Amino acid sequence: MSETATQGDKLRKTIAACLDLENPKSFFLFAGAGTGKTRAVVEALDIFRNRYGSQFRQSSQKVAVITYTNAACDEIRRRVDFDPIFAVSTIHSFAWEQIRPHHKNISDWLRRNLCSEIAELRNKQASGRPGTKAALEREVRLESKQKRLEHLDGIRQFTYNPNGENVGKNSLNHTEVIAISAVFLTDKPLMRQILFRKYPILLIDESQDTQKDLIDAFFRLQMHHPDKFSLCLFGDTMQRIYADGKVGLEQAVPAGWEKPVLNVNHRSPKRIITLLNQIRSEADGARQEPRQDAQEGVVRLFLIDDVDDVDKPTIETKAARIMAEVSSDNEWLSQQAVKVLTLEHHMAARRGGFDRFFEPLYRIDNFRTGLLDGLLNGIPFFAQQVLPLVHAMRSNDRFAIARVVKDHSPIIFPERLSKSTTPLKEIRKAAKSVESLLSIWYDGADPILLDILKLIYDQDLFKIPDVFTPIVSDTAQQGGKIELVHADAGNDRNPAIDAWREALSVPFSQFEAYAEYISERSPFGTHQGTKGLQFPRVMVILDDNEARGFMFSYEKLLGAKSPTKTDETNRLAGKDTSIDRTRRLFYVTCSRAQRSLAVIVYTKEADKIASHMSSLGWFKDQELVQM
Template identity: 45%
Template sequence: MSAITEVVDEVKPTADEVIKACLNLEQPRSFFLYAGAGSGKTHSLVEAVKSLKGRERQRLTFEGRQIAIITYTNAACEEIERRLEHDPLVEVSTIHAFSWRMIKGFNDDIREWLRVKLAADIDELDDKLRRAQGENKTSRANRASRDSKARRLTSLDEITDFTYSPTGDNRSRQSLNHSEVIQMAAAFIPKPPLLDVMADRHPVLLIDESQDTYGPLMDTFLQAQAAIPERFCLGLLGDTMQRIYNDGKVGLDDAIPADWAKPEKRMNRRCPTRVVDLINVIRASVDGHHQIPKPGAARGTVRMFCTRQVPGQDFSLEEQIAKQMADVTGDVQWATGMQGRKTLILEHKMAGRRMGFEGVFTPLYAVEHLNTGLLDGTLPILKLFFEGVAPIVEAARADDFTVMEAVRLRSPLLDPKYLESAGTNQLEVLESVGKATQLLCEMLTDNDPLIGEVAQVLQRTGLLELPARFVEAMALGATADDAPEISDREALEIHAYRIVLGCSYSEMEAFAGYANGLSPFGTHQGVKGLEFPRVMVILNDEEAGGFLFSYEKLLGVTPASPTDVKNQRAGKDDSLSRTRRLLYVTCSRAEESLAIVIYSAQPEIAKASVIEAGWLKADEIVVL
């Protein structure tokens, strides 16, 4: 097929028509849509759903059924809901929210599943404790976990109604955690009655970013579709090359039944031709999928900068590289500082070092059970500052009415019930709120107090409600000591808060901007689906730490480990394949120009490997 024919096919794609035909309530046909980077996957999803709604609205409404869409993040849910005009005929949710909606109320099944799971976990921990050599941090953690599970097992019969929140901490006795909800859904959905419940509620289920859906749960959906193909349409949308989470199903494309439709969207409407060429070469050894740029796409620019890894080096080199990119591309925005580009890093802590919130982020991230709330902004201490303090201080820059309205919406002192209980002292309460607000705003105007100092004002005045464990940390005072070697979750959490108390408020402000997606930084994993004019990708294994990804291995600087070789021979995932996919995702974010910055033990070898692999030409690589 000629390039001209390919372009004509892409200008008049059949993929959207195929999907719309599959969404037929009388004769449903399941499908797997391959949608490469920048191909308009979300557009196809939305248009297909609009078409189905237009044809079947009356029937779906009469039967009380909904079209279900699962996507990976809350932000993606909101975007799809917006494009579908928040139609109640469509239920858009994350995988956790969907799973809970399916199993909620099946309390007896939940209880028995937990009984079996907890007993198995206790047996496994007992075995580890028997084999432990002496008392150490691991054995203490295992013993604490074993005792906690035993207490939970004993109390199961006392719980009549299990609860769960996709965005909450889920700490109460009757609460289920995130992984339990997903695992239960995977266990319950393939069999009646839940199989019938799902099909009756949702005759069509569309899964966006299907390659990153929890593997066992994806198997469950495939089993469900195979059991009732005449009643249930399963639509999977995604690109296996963009699988970046380890719990996604390996080899999803090979698991798709032969009778499914397999439409493709091959045109990359985002990237310039040079970037499309690059990501095609990066992908070439993985599968047969090949993208083409949109007609009239600009050439664009790609440069790779290789530098030697030096202990303790600062990040001024990245600014120098940005200025070089401005010269090469003629785009002066590259030279306007961090805000002029999107810098993609592997770990959040790397953004923390560059943006100045490492002191707040690191101790909280070190406490495992805080990770989810930390990264999605739902951790109570973050909500205190992100949703409590920050809006009040921002409102103070406007006028008195705006700031008092901000306080009214947030302060327990202005709660109608509290004011009613104050009786004749309401005026005094209002005056105290005004003084407290003024004190807080003055403290944070042209000043950078410690977080502990801000918290003391809040506690002393009662202006905002403080999380209980944060209050306990305040009572003990700030510390810079390392975390104790204990397994007590509450004690570790309180210790992390004590470290945060000694950090500057500006660190919390910087982290708020990062967590809300307003910073010039993003993680390699967190930008899937996004696009930016100017992209700088930072490859730095040593700074990132960890073992799941290795750019040094991918670039041939470091040999593959015996485990990598073993996994490759067995057809399993390994650090090289994971890293290749991550590089593909990051490079394919660029709309105009792309800079890849490699910190390497041997930059010359990295350069030679890239040239040999055909990724870039010699004149596109600079060794610094």
């Protein structure tokens, strides 16, 4: 019997023993890149269904399955035949379902949180310089939060859309839903009881990227009710890509849990698996094995002299030609057949033509997760309202235009029309507003995002998110003009508002390119956009100068530079270093390759890197190409 079959049989026995309602146990399944983690999730569900399916269909109990994206949810639902005993959802959807009935508790939490935020803003206002733009913006934010506080008692039901914009006065945002869920699960015994009675088994895919406070709350729930609740985590700590995931998840798993392992890589050829093992050898030492029928595979490291006038597109095309020759695969000559992966979003943004929109927002630490998954407050407004309207206009689809307006425009909301004495006039007003908005794209124009936003605001066509209110108000006060200030300028400013102001100063085409990127339709990608995906031919581009990031350093990882004092301090304290973060990014991107892999490094220290890589055994001498 093959190692794969033996490992699979052992895993099924372990999972079957854990998913025993009479004696439930929890487990953390360590599943590295390409080992079939999604298949393992589905097999776990099948094991449970075969044993308890009839019982659960006759009761109100379900198995909860949390995964990272809507696409992953759809895939799992399809593979379990849409069986209703499995509640498959994203973490935001699951969290909202748990807290939604607790209206008064939500209101109390919001009241405390708003009071805290208001007090913080007032302190900043008192210590800041009066009359500055930052002071005016704080005043707008204070007024917005005070109004929200005043309206709390009048809200009969809170609302939340896990996949879109949340702009109404009774809406919660994504961050609030996760924070409230973590607090309620920790502080409210009744909510814990409701959860484990309805969901005695909870499976979490990509658990290393689940928000740390929420994963800690699930740990506490299992610790207090080990005989009633089974927590099943699937993941690989080497593939943690989001900053709000739990650091050291594997070490945090309680001693009594089962810890099965999948270590046969079904995706990559032998040579690439060897490289992956070497990359993570200094992290956790976990190793993978190839399939018995795995191909050998091809790897090359291209070291490019990073001079000021280096022609990167030409260099990368030349590298692709070399890959075609050494791999005997002419598909490397087709741009569409090669997936180009950058290890930093700025690099993808510049190659993809959306850097001027992306970079100001990415500078703000607490914007990054939302910017990368498209849920940052303000982005769904453009992505789900403005962009579909423009697409409908370009395809001359009047029905699609009408549908967007019907779904989102307050002008023709039923409650507004029912109170109007001239509803037909309101409908005509909406039509005129749409025509006015779309006219700024006529004759191939590429309007500025801020101009689009201001026109929508002036026409009252859509309700704009609160995050844009200070910017629009400021624009109105300056007669339609707005001062562009970079997000890192000055101490008495609001960096978040300045970042949005800068991002909104770019043409609409930049946002369109960004939307393509986060929807995985761009020819460029990063670890975030490609985790879980695979490609026959992968080109990984490393360029510290172009990335300009202080969180990552490829030259440190590859031996061109020494670790800093901060790196050493963090290492000794058991904290993430820039080398740790870069290693994870490099591992995830290299592990996407199914046949052949090209790594292109732009550096002024090619000889150092070549020597270091050779000494570590990551690349053989014949695999190093200096250009």
